[in-house]
Amino acid sequence: MMRFFGETKIDFIGKRNVAFTISAVVIIIGIIFMFINGLKYSIDFIGGGSLELDMTPNTETAAIVSIEDIRQTLRDGGIEDAEIHELHDMDEKRLIKIKIQGTSKEDAETDSSKVDLIKKGELIKEILKNKFPDNYKSETRNLVIVGPKVGEELKGKAILAIFWALAGIIIYIWWRFEFKFGIAAIAALVHDILITLGIFAIFGKEISLPMVAALLTIVGYSLNDTIVVFDRIREDIKKYRKQTYADIINKSINETLGRTIITSLTTFLVVLCLYIFGGTVINDFAFALLIGVIVGTYSSIFIASPILVGYFNKRLARKRK
Amino acid sequence: MRNRKLRSLLIIAVLVFTVYFVAPLLFKELPSFWTDKELKLGLDLEGGMQILLEVDYSELELSATEKENAVKTALKIIRNRIDQFGVSEPSIEKVGENRILIQLPGLTDFNRAKELIGKTALLEFKLVAEQKSIDEVYNSLDSYLENNYQKYPYLEELDLVEVAPAVDILSDEDSLATDEEGDNSNIFTALVSSDGVRGKVLDDNIEAFKTLLKDEDFIKEIPAGLQLALEKISEEDLYSDRTLFVLHSEAKLSGDVLKTVTTKIGQGNNPKTSGKPYVSLEFKKQSAKDFKRITGENIKRRLAIVLDDVVYVAPVIQDKISGGQAQITGNFNLEEVQDLVIVLGTGNLPAPMKSIEERRVGASLGKDSVRAGVRAALLGLALVIVFMIIYYGLSGLVAVIALMMNMGFILAVLTALQGTLTMPGIAGLILTIGMSVDANVIIFERIREELKAGKTVRSAVDSGFSRALVTILDANITTLITALVLYQFGTGPIKGFAVTLSIGIVGSMFSAIVLSKAIFDGMITNVNRDKLSI
Numbered sequence: 001m002m003r004f005f006g007e008t009k010i011d012f013i014g015k016r017n018v019a020f021t022i023s024a025v026v027i028i029i030g031i032i033f034m035f036i037n038g039l040k041y042s043i044d045f046i047g048g049g050s051l052e053l054d055m056t057p058n059t060e061t062a063a064i065v066s067i068e069d070i071r072q073t074l075r076d077g078g079i080e081d082a083e084i085h086e087l088h089d090m091d092e093k094r095l096i097k098i099k100i101q102g103t104s105k106e107d108a109e110t111d112s113s114k115v116d117l118i119k120k121g122e123l124i125k126e127i128l129k130n131k132f133p134d135n136y137k138s139e140t141r142n143l144v145i146v147g148p149k150v151g152e153e154l155k156g157k158a159i160l161a162i163f164w165a166l167a168g169i170i171i172y173i174w175w176r177f178e179f180k181f182g183i184a185a186i187a188a189l190v191h192d193i194l195i196t197l198g199i200f201a202i203f204g205k206e207i208s209l210p211m212v213a214a215l216l217t218i219v220g221y222s223l224n225d226t227i228v229v230f231d232r233i234r235e236d237i238k239k240y241r242k243q244t245y246a247d248i249i250n251k252s253i254n255e256t257l258g259r260t261i262i263t264s265l266t267t268f269l270v271v272l273c274l275y276i277f278g279g280t281v282i283n284d285f286a287f288a289l290l291i292g293v294i295v296g297t298y299s300s301i302f303i304a305s306p307i308l309v310g311y312f313n314k315r316l317a318r319k320r321k
Numbered sequence: 322m323r324n325r326k327l328r329s330l331l332i333i334a335v336l337v338f339t340v341y342f343v344a345p346l347l348f349k350e351l352p353s354f355w356t357d358k359e360l361k362l363g364l365d366l367e368g369g370m371q372i373l374l375e376v377d378y379s380e381l382e383l384s385a386t387e388k389e390n391a392v393k394t395a396l397k398i399i400r401n402r403i404d405q406f407g408v409s410e411p412s413i414e415k416v417g418e419n420r421i422l423i424q425l426p427g428l429t430d431f432n433r434a435k436e437l438i439g440k441t442a443l444l445e446f447k448l449v450a451e452q453k454s455i456d457e458v459y460n461s462l463d464s465y466l467e468n469n470y471q472k473y474p475y476l477e478e479l480d481l482v483e484v485a486p487a488v489d490i491l492s493d494e495d496s497l498a499t500d501e502e503g504d505n506s507n508i509f510t511a512l513v514s515s516d517g518v519r520g521k522v523l524d525d526n527i528e529a530f531k532t533l534l535k536d537e538d539f540i541k542e543i544p545a546g547l548q549l550a551l552e553k554i555s556e557e558d559l560y561s562d563r564t565l566f567v568l569h570s571e572a573k574l575s576g577d578v579l580k581t582v583t584t585k586i587g588q589g590n591n592p593k594t595s596g597k598p599y600v601s602l603e604f605k606k607q608s609a610k611d612f613k614r615i616t617g618e619n620i621k622r623r624l625a626i627v628l629d630d631v632v633y634v635a636p637v638i639q640d641k642i643s644g645g646q647a648q649i650t651g652n653f654n655l656e657e658v659q660d661l662v663i664v665l666g667t668g669n670l671p672a673p674m675k676s677i678e679e680r681r682v683g684a685s686l687g688k689d690s691v692r693a694g695v696r697a698a699l700l701g702l703a704l705v706i707v708f709m710i711i712y713y714g715l716s717g718l719v720a721v722i723a724l725m726m727n728m729g730f731i732l733a734v735l736t737a738l739q740g741t742l743t744m745p746g747i748a749g750l751i752l753t754i755g756m757s758v759d760a761n762v763i764i765f766e767r768i769r770e771e772l773k774a775g776k777t778v779r780s781a782v783d784s785g786f787s788r789a790l791v792t793i794l795d796a797n798i799t800t801l802i803t804a805l806v807l808y809q810f811g812t813g814p815i816k817g818f819a820v821t822l823s824i825g826i827v828g829s830m831f832s833a834i835v836l837s838k839a840i841f842d843g844m845i846t847n848v849n850r851d852k853l854s855i
Contacts, residue, residue, distance in 0.1 A: 141686040147677035161810030168802040213815045220803035227796040259766040267755035270701035279693025
């Protein structure tokens, strides 16, 4: 059978300051981007509309339409505020997503302007049909219209959901381990969430409803990883009473390293498949998971466990006094 | 030994459960009782439309009961209209306090559906036609369909044509040729008859009937001043026959004509009415006068109460009713009466409904998503299988068996719960492929450690499993907590993701702790091994 490595004796704890610095830098860069670009929320959270159309040429001779052409055409047609993106598609279709906004937040509250968004969508289709008859298809692939009130509520619910997940976790770990294990685990999770959000800000990706699901999944995955290491730490602390906490925890990380790498690898592989082949709907979601698998694995080794060492050493110092 | 027997039984039970519910996905030719429960595709995979409506009573001062009633009334109106529209598996549910989520999978005519859902409810009082007019309608439609049978191919599939009575077997060959032709002179009557009773539409025929009613040429053949209207769906038996009414199309009264509508229980000693619920109506002043005139002119005829072209009840006018107070009595149970009260209340629906969210998914996006999902899943599965077997050898194969079992288990549970598979659900499934080998990886790494420490295969496997057990439980239960929170938080698609993820976590614990252990025990016990492929 195969082994990637035999018995490892890497000093993870000794390098903790390097790791903390790297994490801090990435988080700070992310936060800077969040301030410069702002976190972009999708229409799930702020309300508005989006329209997905297939602009693949209908005949072999028809030209491929560029996003810039579409933008210009819509502008000429009097639609100024449409945001146009191209969607990544495996089957070489030319898919575009057009974001449309209602006139104003107040107006969008009332039903009349919601109808307006649908009409606006129809108008966009009409304009594109006239200008690019060789690329236009009558079917709308996806149309989403969300009232601002729904979005606002959802934002509150999303924050609450992440809060409850963290609370549930800390209680479970407190019960099964010790309170400080819970704190260390939560610190790692907050680290993961911050880094993922930061990378989203850097890449200019939107926070959408599936993205919240992705964040919670990352929380679950990263935690799973952390618990496996913690479990070994709990076991080793009982076993090697004479060694320092740093040594014990280092040992535990090394002992579980094989498992950490293998599971991360299989998960990373499937998420990569999902990202490359999973289609347009799931693309951003898979992107978030890709980051999450890497960050989650990293944080259980380099964040959660070293924090634990700090805690134990403090307690030791108190006892010696 | 007893434990082992129990374990075998458990494994067999899970296996049978999985195979039973997954089989319909793989084989189409199973008997119908078996395919009864099938995994449905969600709106995002099948295409369709979803609308979230809000009953807006923010500008009205309503009591809690009135608010509740406003939502109930709105639900009733929506159900009614969706039913008329004829979507195969609509889902209409109340969410939260005052919202209604409508899902219309497979729908393509988005704008018409939207129009239908968005229009104001219309409550009308219409007279049921006399026997003579009814006959006229049937005759006219029968002869129209006889002459234009080819135009409606879907009628042919219903097997409505009465084949003329078989000719005497011994008769000469000449007559056989002509008699093979069925008699299609009363197709319409056949379409709307059940057990020989005219005006009862079988559930099987409802679709075709509704399609006919949308055809303009067909509608033209209904004599002027008359219309066809179906009775409401029975809440007790969704598939029961429905009465077809022929009504005078002119509404005698309509809209906001009632002052109060209440449920009452009969008093007194008359056994026919005592203790029986009935509807009590009070008309507004002007309508009371109209009602008096209408009832006076039409004693002993039936007056149908029609909401959006569906007949809810058609009581016989017993007497001229003056004073604006009326009762609808009959052999109703309390629910039916409460139902009627809601319907009659739609005439003055106090709170408007507005759509606050709308999603339309084109069929092509749905198809692309399914294809992409299947492709990603198969590829991910293949990669993980190859990797596990290369890395862990024969033990890797055990993990693969556990993985396949888990995949099957997720699909089986989803089917058994009559769940729907959504794109996030597929994503959850794919993620599970990667994550659920974890339990086995934890066990294998543990066994490797124990072997390296010099233990025999037997004891390395045993202590490997038992030591890994705690880790697996702790790690999975915390993940399960986040999945449950996600379910709690989620709307539709997110819920689907949380559900597959949760089933996957439970399934992977079972397949690693119980199934893999059983296979290992079998491998070790039957052959006295001093080496293990791990």
